[in-house]
Amino acid sequence: MNRHRLFHSWPLAVLKARDMHVQRRSTFIELLPVAEGGICNRDGDFRSVMHVLRSDENLVYCPSMEDLSFVIHQCRQKGHIADGLLLHAFMCRIGIDSHSSLGNQLVCMGVEVGYLCWAQQIFDRLVLRSDCSWDSLINAYIKHRKVDRAFILYQKMQEKDCLCPKTHTVASLVRLCGELKDYDRGLEMHVDIARLGILDQTLFVANALLDMYLSCALLDKAQEVFNNFTVKNVVMWTSLITGYVKVGLGEKAFQCYKEMQDSGYSPDTVTFICTLKACSTVGAARRGQEVHAEIERLGIFKKDVVVGNTLVDMYVKCGWLTKAREVLDEMPLRNVVSWTALITGCVDCGYNEEALQCSEEMQLEGVIPNSVTYIGCLRACGGSLDVETGTKIHGEIEQRTLFKNNLAVGCALVDMYAKCGLLSRAQDIFDKLSVRNSVLWNALITGYAECGYLNNALYLLGKMQQEGFAPDASTFISMLKACGTARDIDVGSELHAAIKKRRSLECDPFIGSSLIDMYAHCGLLSKAQEVFESLSAKDVIVWNSLMTGFLENGCDEEALICYEKMQDEEIMPDPVTFVCALKACGIMKALSKGEEIHSDIARCGNLEKDSIIGNSLVDMYAKNNSLVRAKEVFDGLLCQDTVSWNSLIAGYVQHGEGEQAIDCYEQMQMKGMFPNSGTFILGLKACSSIGAMGKGQAIHVEIERKGLLQNDILVGTAVIDMYAKHGSMLLAYEVFNCLPVRNVISWNTLLTGYTSLGECEHVIELFERMLEEGVNASWVTFVIVLNACSQMGLVKQGETYYKCMLKDYGVTPSLEHQICMIDLLGRAGYVDEAFSIVKKLPSFLDPSVWHSVLGACGRLGNSKVGNEVFRLARHIGRRDSSIYGLMSSIYVAGDISEETEMANLPKAPLDFLCFPSTFWWNDKYESFSSPLFQYTV
Structure with a gap:
């Protein structure tokens, strides 16, 4: 039977053309096998049919519908859109472009090659549209993010043709709603799904609904869909866990994981990966360990590298770098993702050198870094200011041409060089980047x-x-x-x-x-x-900034007022708020307010156990001399770090409890905690306060062992101060000479030690050496040197130093320097010159000023100047009893008759004679009684 059939819908003009163009009949002789054989699977037949389609429009013999279907099938398989367009043009020419079977196939072909407009045109002309055409076109619009068109077609499909879309199409539309956070359309889709009755038929649609609701943060609706689904399996549970992880609800995801196990479902690999990610989001390393143990029990760890990588990533994000490294070492197969997770984690936790070391180990194993690895290594170089390694990595990146093709790598290079201070290199890379x-x-x-x-x-x-x-x-x-x-x-x-x-x-x-x-x-x-x-919006971060600003500028009371206002406005404090408020209480010695804040912290839950807040509480109580409370808070801390110990030790040192401070220092070492520079400095101060030179020397040995004398000038200065306060200037001088760098503080410490022992000649000698080494003297230095000159009676040298302070060193003479000069002149017998300085002072409220001059007058018996100083001192500091004793000394030294001075004095009370240091002030008569004289204003 001849299978070649002409379309019933051939136009009459085409049939008549058969007689008019007999001469073209020979053209189709070679196509007789096609006409006789119908659809064939040979490429030659495809070429023959296409030859017919390219021929003149006046046809005598035309290909059958089967032949045209075959051509469309071949075009779709080979992606020949040009041939498809030619076929469509042919169909339009002969008037069959609205044919349902061929048109639906053309729509699918247009969708497959991305010709959506052409596919839509064909689709619109079709008399009957197949489910496949609808679904293909809707999914194409979803893929190309033409959201409105996709939903318009979905509505038309149901309204006009009363067709039911395929489940994968419905699921795609629902997921699109989730990606766009389009809650309204998502609800409409849910209603349609329920109406069509397909929710209970497949997990595919249910999972899509779960994802959509979770993406829109509609957790109750997601849980409702899950609970109402009659048949649950591991995929369903995993979808719920994944959804919670995507929206950052790690706790809820882990809870689902436990419920899944309790319900008798065994997790699969995807479930474990999602659960580990949940542990990462909330930093729940302990829970992650539970999942890890289950993975080990099932033997998944050694079979699946993705699970191993997720474990490394989980421990890294929880800050358990040691455990992450253990997992990496146990993995039978480590890839670049495994190593990169560890490297990135080390950088995030501030362990930059360890990150670079991991990078070297990775390359020794033959694992080639990727762009993410290089970015992590460059961050490590920037953090540790290791420009040498950074330059080496830059060379590797250039060799692999990652620099020009990866903008993120370029950004990391610019950032690394900028942090290392090599701005010219950073600028050069910036200029080379085309994008x-x-x-x-x-x-x-x-x-x-x-x-x-x-x-x-x-x-x-x-x-x-x-x-x-x-x-x-x-x-x-x-x-x-x-x-x-x-x-x-x-x-x-x-x-x-x-x-x-x-x-x-x-x-x-x-x-x-x-x-x-x-x-x-x-x-x-x-x-x-x-x-x-x-x-307009003041959140806790803004309040914290204002509080911190007040603290930095010494406005501690205002900082506490900010804390109270935050509470009035119902702004929930965070750890930074509490730390700032506690710091203000410590500075102001506001113990009662600090206790109130402690109560607020306790009401907030577990914040009291937070190491940063706990350390601040210890510090606040210690500064307020409430050392028992400080120790109680310290003992209650879950993590007693170096800062905690230092805060407690500092409290003991500050309030004269040197033995307790040293005891804490020793306990800290016994518990395996490593002291830092601050700990050593506090320990040395404690030894100085109680004269424990032996323990101070032991701390010195530990400092030497750690190499801190060469790296930390503050520690070196503390060692010098400890020896100086014990009077061991030889040892102090040896430590001083061992310092690689000496600043003005270390020089001042050494000078003060010699001054306290009265070895003032060494002070002058060291001061000259200090200037020769180019160290700028501070105002403290000049106080020490002028005191030394005073003790040695070096008037001219002291005057020289005093005059050159401002001129040569930019140090403005302060009250302390003027007191030193008064003392220097007074000791040397230049009482008039000393008093002239006193009279020039714009305001002098310090009793030591007139004490110095009155003392000098007493030594010289100069009652004339002494009386003038006494009157001035009496007027300003009327309640300073010591000036009367000094004035008495002046009269005694001047051999002034006691009878002359006491002729007009009332008889002193008998009990005063028993306690000669006692004086009485009479406010009513503004008079002062002493056994030697009475002075009345």
Whole structure:
């Protein structure tokens, strides 16, 4: 039977053309096998049919519908869109372009090759549309994110054709609602799904609904869908766990994992991976260990590298780097993802050297770093200022051509060089990058700002805007932080003006917080408060910035007022708030207020156990001399770190409990805690306070063993001070000479030691040596040197030092220096000159000034000057009883007749003679009684 059939719908003109164009019949002789054989699977037949389609439009013999279907099938398989377009043109020419079977196939082909407009045109002309056409076109619009068209087609499919979309199409639409956070359309889809009765038929749609509700943060609805689903399996449970992880609800995800196990379902690999990610989001390392144990029990760990990588990542994100390294070492197969997770974790936790060491080990194993690995290593180099290793990594990146193709790597290189202070290299890389983004601009701008080149940073900020990149919040935050550090109020004000122009940023609480920090660092608290008041939304971060600003500028009471106002406005304090408030209480010695804040912390739950807050509580109680409470809080801490121990030791040292301080120091070492520089300094101070030189020497040995004398000048200075206070100047001098760098503080400490022992000739000698070494003397240095000159009676040398203070060293003479000069002149017998300095003082309230002059007058018996000084001292410090004793000494030294001076004095009370240091002040008559004289104003 001849299978070649003509379409019943051939136009009459085509049939008549058969007689008119007999001459073309020979053209189709070679196509007879096609006409006789119908659909064939040979490429030659495909070419033959296409030859017919390309021929003149006046056809005598036409391909059958089967032949055309075959051509469409071949075009779809081979992706020949040109042939498909030619076939469609042929169908339009002969009037069969609305044919259902061929048209639906063409729609599917157009969707497959991405010709959506063409597919839509064919679709619109079809008389009958198949389910496949509807689903194909809807899914194509979903894939290309043409959301409105996808939902319009979905509605038409149900309204006009009364067709039911396939479940995968419905699921795709639901997932699209979740991705777009389109809650309204998602609910409509749920209603349609329930109406169509397909929810209970497949897990595919149920999982999509779960994902949609979780993405829209509609947790109750998601749980409702899950609970109402009659048949649950491991996929369903895993979908719920995954959904909770995606929205950051790690606790809820882990709870689902436990419920799944309790319900008798065994987790699969995907379940374990999702649960481990849940533990990562909440930092629940202990729970992660439970999951780890289950994975080990089932033997999954050694079979699946993805599970191993997830375990490493979980421990890293929980801060358990040692455990993460153990897991990595146990993995039978480690890939670049495994190593990169560990390297990134080390960098995030501040262990930059360890991160670089891991990178070296990885490459020794033959694992080639990827771009993420290089980014982590560059961050480590920037954090540790290791420019040598950073340059080496830069060379590897250049060799692998990752630099030009990966903008993130380029940003990391710019950031690394900028943090290392090599701004020219950072600029060079920046200039070479053909593509730039805001992150890249921010990295370079921040580099210039943090290195103190604020004008360069401002120039780049302007250029960034010229090139069409709008500065974001992070740009301004970096700049404002640099302005605060540099105390550059001019540039800070310019930035504030630029922020005001961008109204979207002006109300940003992070920008507002940075502005407050900047003005507070510059000492402009009024401007900081002005910014604070202008913010429409004041969150806890903004309040914390204002509190911190008050503390930095010594306004501790205002900081506590801020804390109280926060409570009035029902702003929930965070750990930073509590730390600031406790610090203010410690400085102000406000114990009762500190106890109130302690109660507030206790009401907040587990914050009391937080190490940072716990350390602040210990410090507050210690500074308020409530050492018993400080020890109670310390003992209750879950984690007693070095800061905790230092706070307690500092409290004991500050309040004269040196033995307790040393006992704490020894307990700290016994418990395996490593002292830091601050611990050693406190330990040395404690030894000095109780004269425990032997223990001080033991601490010195430990400091030497750790190499701190060569690296930390403050520790070295503390050792010198300890020996000096014990009178061991030889040992103090030896330590001083061992210091690789000596600053003015270490020199002053040594000079003070010699002064306290009366070895003033060494003080003058060391002072001259100090100047020769180019160390700038401070005002403290001159107090020590002038005191030494006073003790040695070196008037001319002391006057020389006094005169050159301001001229040569920029030290303005203070009251302490003037007192030293008064003492120097008085000791040398220059009482008149000393008194002339006293009279020139703009305000002198310190009793030591007149004590010094009166003492000198007493030694010389100069009653004339003594009387003048006494009158002045009596007028200013009327309740200072010691001046009367000094005046008595003057009269005795001057051999003035006791009868002459006491002729007009009333007889002294008998009990006064028994206690000659006792004096009585008579406020009514403004008189002072002593056994030797009476002076009345």
